Amino acid sequence: ALMGTSTAGIAHAAIAAWILGKxxxxxxxxxKDHGRNNRIEGRLEPGAKVVVIEDLISTAGSCIDVVEALREAGAEVLGVVSIFTYGMKKGLDRLEAAGVRNISLSNLDALLEVAVEENYVSADAKDAIKKFRDNPSDESWMK
Known part of the structure; x- marks a missing residue:
């Protein structure tokens, strides 16, 4: 089964599930605080193999929260597919600690390479952005 993260991953999960017939x-x-009080919508059989669909991963907190909810419901989470990841250390560490494999369609490094090639950002700006990504609390990237 494919499970989207609410609300960003829902449309992508729906399209992928329809194409794959899953x-x-x-x-x-x-x-929810009404109706059935569900956190998980859709049919989820115990032991189901699940791939989570996420739009963006930065620190991975919300993504891991979804994975944990699915695991608590008895699903076997095979991993997460995301559209984009910043590749932030905090996010990578959290995913590893939770035993979650992530595959992203694109990432910040690829985006920055194209941005430099197309003259959207300078090589210096690219380096500053990577410094921020690697350690947001170190403000030396602003210089």
Whole structure:
């Protein structure tokens, strides 16, 4: 099954599930306060193999929260597919600690290479952006 993150991953999960002919659902940040009080929408059988669809990974907090909710519901989470990742150390460390494999369609390094080639940003700006990504609390990247 494919499970989108609410709300950013829902549309992408729906399209991918339709193309692949797989069941689809999504996981909210928290349970609804009405109706069935579901956090997970869609049919999820215990032991189901699940791939989570996410739009963007920065620190990976919300993504891991979704993975944990699915695991608690009895799913076997195979990994996360995301559209873009910044590749921030905090996010990479969190994914590793949670035993979550992520595959992204693109990342900050690829975006910056194109941005420099197309003269959207300078090589110096590219370096500053990477410094920020690698250590946001070190403000030397602003110089």
């Amino acid at each position: 069941p689809m659902g999504y996981v909210r940040g928290s349970a």
